[in-house]
Amino acid sequence: MENTGISREVLRRLDRYKWAIFVTMVIGYFFVYFQRISVSIVGTDIVEEVGGSVGILSTAYFWTYTLMQIPSGLLADRVGPRAASATFLLIASIGSLITFVGDQFWMMVLGKIMIAAGMAVIYIPLMKLISVWFPKQDFAVLNGIVIAVGNVGAIAASGPLDMLANAIGWRDVFLVLGVITLILAMLCVVVVRDHPSKKGLPSVEEVQFARDGTRIVESSAAKMPMLKGLAVVASGGRRFWCCALAYFLVYGSIMTFQGTWAKTYFDNVYDFALAASWMVTMIGIGKILSTVAIGALSSRGILKSKRNTMIAGTACFAVIWAVVFLMAGEIDSYWFWFAISFLFGFFGGFMTLSFTQVKEWYPIAISGTAVSGMNIFLFLGASVSTSISSFIIGTTYSLENFSTLWGIMFLFSVVAMVLMVLSKEKGPEDTLIGLDKVQ
Numbered sequence: 001m002e003n004t005g006i007s008r009e010v011l012r013r014l015d016r017y018k019w020a021i022f023v024t025m026v027i028g029y030f031f032v033y034f035q036r037i038s039v040s041i042v043g044t045d046i047v048e049e050v051g052g053s054v055g056i057l058s059t060a061y062f063w064t065y066t067l068m069q070i071p072s073g074l075l076a077d078r079v080g081p082r083a084a085s086a087t088f089l090l091i092a093s094i095g096s097l098i099t100f101v102g103d104q105f106w107m108m109v110l111g112k113i114m115i116a117a118g119m120a121v122i123y124i125p126l127m128k129l130i131s132v133w134f135p136k137q138d139f140a141v142l143n144g145i146v147i148a149v150g151n152v153g154a155i156a157a158s159g160p161l162d163m164l165a166n167a168i169g170w171r172d173v174f175l176v177l178g179v180i181t182l183i184l185a186m187l188c189v190v191v192v193r194d195h196p197s198k199k200g201l202p203s204v205e206e207v208q209f210a211r212d213g214t215r216i217v218e219s220s221a222a223k224m225p226m227l228k229g230l231a232v233v234a235s236g237g238r239r240f241w242c243c244a245l246a247y248f249l250v251y252g253s254i255m256t257f258q259g260t261w262a263k264t265y266f267d268n269v270y271d272f273a274l275a276a277s278w279m280v281t282m283i284g285i286g287k288i289l290s291t292v293a294i295g296a297l298s299s300r301g302i303l304k305s306k307r308n309t310m311i312a313g314t315a316c317f318a319v320i321w322a323v324v325f326l327m328a329g330e331i332d333s334y335w336f337w338f339a340i341s342f343l344f345g346f347f348g349g350f351m352t353l354s355f356t357q358v359k360e361w362y363p364i365a366i367s368g369t370a371v372s373g374m375n376i377f378l379f380l381g382a383s384v385s386t387s388i389s390s391f392i393i394g395t396t397y398s399l400e401n402f403s404t405l406w407g408i409m410f411l412f413s414v415v416a417m418v419l420m421v422l423s424k425e426k427g428p429e430d431t432l433i434g435l436d437k438v439q
Contacts (some may be wrong), residue, residue: 006202006206010201010202013199013201014196014201014202017133017193017196017199017201018133018134018196020191021129021133021192022129022130022133022134022142024184024187024188024191024192025081025122025125025126025129025188025192026126026145026146026149027184028085028089028122028126028184028188029122029126029146029149029150029153030149030152030153030156031119031153031177031180031181031184032119032122032150032153033150033151033153033154033157034153034154034156034157034161034177035061035092035115035116035119035157035177036061036119036154036157036255036259037153037154037157037158037258037259037280037284038157038161038173039054039057039058039061039112039259039260040054040058040158040258040260040261040262040263040264040280041157041158041162041165041263041277042161042162042165042170042173043057043058043260043264044263044264044267045165045170046099046108046170047105047395050102050103050104050105050107050108051104051105052105052108052109053390053393053394053395054260054261054264054390054393055260055261055386055387055389055390055391055393055394056105056109056390057108057109057112058255058259058260058386058389059386059390060109060112060113060116061112061113061115061116062116062379062382062383062386063383063387064112064113064116064120065116065117065119065120065379065383066376066379066380066382066383068116068117068120069120069124069372069375069376069379070372070376071121072084072120072121072123072124072125073124073372075088075121075125076121076124076125076128077128080194081125081126081128081129081192081194082125082188082189082193082194084121084125085121085122085125085126085185085192086185086186086188086189086192087121087185088117088118088119088120088121088122089118089121089122089181089182089185089188090181090182090185091114091117091118092114092115092117092118092119092181093118093178093179093181093182093185094114094178095110095111095112095113095114095115095116095117095118095178096111096115096174096175096177096181097111097174097175097178098110098111098114099111099112099115099171099174099178100171100172100174100175100178101171111174118181123146124372126146127143129192129194130142130143132194132195132196132203132204133195133196133204134204135204144292147291147352148288148291148292151284151287151288151291152284152288154258154284154287155281155284155285155288157280158277158278158279158280158281158283158284159275159277159278159280160281161277162263162275162277163275230373232362232433232434233362233370233433233434234373235433235434236358236362236370236433238422238423238424239358239361239423239424239426239433240361240370240433242420242422242423242424243354243357243358243374243419243420243423244354244358244373244374244377245377245416245419246310246314246351246354246415246416246417246419246420246423247351247354247374247377247378247381247416248377248378248380248381248384249381249412249413249415249416249419250314250317250348250351250381250412250413250416251351251378251379251381251382252381252382252383252384252385252386252412253321253348253385253409253412253413254283254344254345254348254382255381255382255385255386256382256385256386256388256389256405256409257283257344257409258280258283258284258344258345259382259386260386260389261389261393261402261405262276262279262280262283262341263276263277263279263280264397265397265402266279266337268397268398269328269329269397269399269402270332270334270337274334278338279337279338279341282338282339282341282342282345283341283342283344283345283348284345285342285345286341286343286344286345286346286347286348287345287346287348287349288349289346289349290313290345290346290347290348290349290350291349291352294309294313294350294352294353305425306353306354306356306357306425307357307423307424307425309350309353310350310351310353310354310357310420310423311417311420311421312350313347313349313350313351314347314350314351314413314416314417314420315417316343316347317344317347317348317350317413317416317417318410318413318414318416318417320340320343320344321406321409321410321412321413323340324340324344324406324409324410325403325406325407325409325410328399328402328403329399329403351416354374355371355374357423357425357426358370358371358373358374359371360426361426361430361432361433362432362433362434363432363434385409388405388408389405392404392405392408393405
């Protein structure tokens, strides 16, 4: 460290700032997941008081979040992560406060739209901040931490949120969320900086060069226009589209169950003595365990094939959906469905490997575009599936309606498994897609 040419004090300041920025943004991402799952817990309470449909609330959230994916990236590039995140966290805060005071259903929908728009501009700015404040080799582990924290937010938005709503009421929950989100917006202004140079600190490239003489040079291909990059990604055939469409179906079915209807279903069809919200908690725990486990096993080379792992995972996920569909209303056991909920989340988490499988097919310059393309399909799947669920369930929470919906979600999971069988994993001899277009 002594020979870097950069003083220890400067490096310590750099470390302090980058971790302060990371923690601030990750806390924001915790609430992205919290808000995403909250409809499944307090949605019924909202519509009982102001009318409307839980499905419409969920659909409004996911369609808005999906439509904001590309603008989120453009805003992060044009105005910077700090301004983009602070502004949209403020919008989310206003949306939460509208939900707190609203006395008509359209106000609830407006609040959800504003919350979704605000929360959509967190993840991509956070990824950009990681890329400019941290060494490249830290990206994967930091992204894993981000996703894990997000899933903890999903868990907090299930059983614990149900307890909080019962204690203080759903309106006060959104008042608290509005205040917290406002504080996060202010923290972004105070703490976050778009680049180390904004604080008079050396860049990651400068630190790397001072340490070992290796300069990190961004390829000119990184400046490929977005539309051209998207065209290259779209030309991937079954190497891209099979994974994208499979995750479209899997994530759509997960958000239909975990993010929208699970608590309403168990409350109305079974009316268990124990809180149904803990079923949603178990889904989140299952997802965290599987994503951490398969990520660790994959990075250590224990899982030899991502494709085969996802085929096995989606097959088990389809079996779980078959149980949910065929056993709907038949097994009146809280602990049976408690275990099924855990397995639902556990096997649903296997598809996270699809991001890595797709990313490996593309040059580094457009790998981010490939991942963004996958992310769009993720939330488009949630938007379409929750829209279908809203049409089927409406405001009649009957076993017949839920069985119809579960049957469709089961078919989704079967098609997803077939798509993964058709997908292609990159081998050591395979050529990168679009490599000839990257100079």
